[in-house]
Amino acid sequence: MSDTWINNNRLTAQISFLAEIDKLKNVLRKTFIMDGSRLENTAEHSWNVALMAVVLMEHANDTSLDLNRVIRMLLLHDLVEIDAGDTFAYDTQGYLDKEERENAAARRLFGILPEDQRGEWMDLWREFEDGETYESKYAAALDRLHPVINNHYTGGASWQKNGIVRSQVLKRLAPVKEVSDTLWSFALEILQKSIDQGILLDDPIAEEV
């Protein structure tokens, strides 16, 4: 992939970057696509959450958010998994060096782009990771909600395979609570329904006197 294209350095770098990010299609997540036939890959997931952001926008508590930035953030937020792999949401061990691995991946991947673009992409990715702006929180909310919906519709396939209980899912869903009352009610309902259907384990009761 080290071709030079039409003697244009910028285009050459950009095509090389595009060839590189194709690899995201081979990064498998822990959740299944909705028909349960196979695991989802991260490229599909990125497409999915970007469209979710558009469809569910009206439910954000602050609908003055910049949806365009959210969409771009979601499209690129997981590119680092090409090098760093998908760290399962409930893998506490994997989370120890996740930040370090992903920072290195971002530097290498975005580093393929021409310098001005590198900065833009890195800034968007950092914004998502830092989660301080309302846009990044809304983006994170959808990123967290997506596997929960897919789990519900696949009979809890990934929850059961990995022995996940309600409190773990709730903890992951914290960004949803921050940005949308409606989506938070929805999240609580989908978890309760999943428990009622026996596809998600409730937490062991800590104190049963």
Add this chain to the structure above:
Amino acid sequence: MSDTWINNNRLTAQISFLAEIDKLKNVLRKTFIMDGSRLENTAEHSWNVALMAVVLMEHANDTSLDLNRVIRMLLLHDLVEIDAGDTFAYDTQGYLDKEERENAAARRLFGILPEDQRGEWMDLWREFEDGETYESKYAAALDRLHPVINNHYTGGASWQKNGIVRSQVLKRLAPVKEVSDTLWSFALEILQKSIDQGILLDDPIAEEV
């Protein structure tokens, strides 16, 4: 998937729509992902072209275009394939009733959404299909360029399997010529290089006196 969610008709319709569009992950295209290991699906393709639009934006002849509309158009442009299937670019038979099949698909799919959203999504899809605005032409250019790049990097896998020759590819690439001198030069070069490497067939010479 006929659940009602938190007694909210709009959210219920939207979640039902999201469950439906998950099926795009099972629609296979005729092109391979870049490592040649398998066919690409249309959800991945949609993600890919949306990011291409961002990366290659500077090469549009008119850079005042509305990139945000392009991105949204590309994310949803192929949803109709859930019902209508992927019509191979060089399948003249399949193209005969393509429009009819895709119109019906758009009505059914976007019809799942609340009415105001239905209109918005339908308009964006129609804009892409009509190809009259600059944004839709730029979007189409990337949609056409994407399989060519993937073909080049997979040794012409899909071209060879389907006996495709240069003039057919050139014809498909017409929208590129319309929107970008740089990307058109790139397209011509990638085709020439593919022919030189023996991975794309040149046309038979019509008149050899």
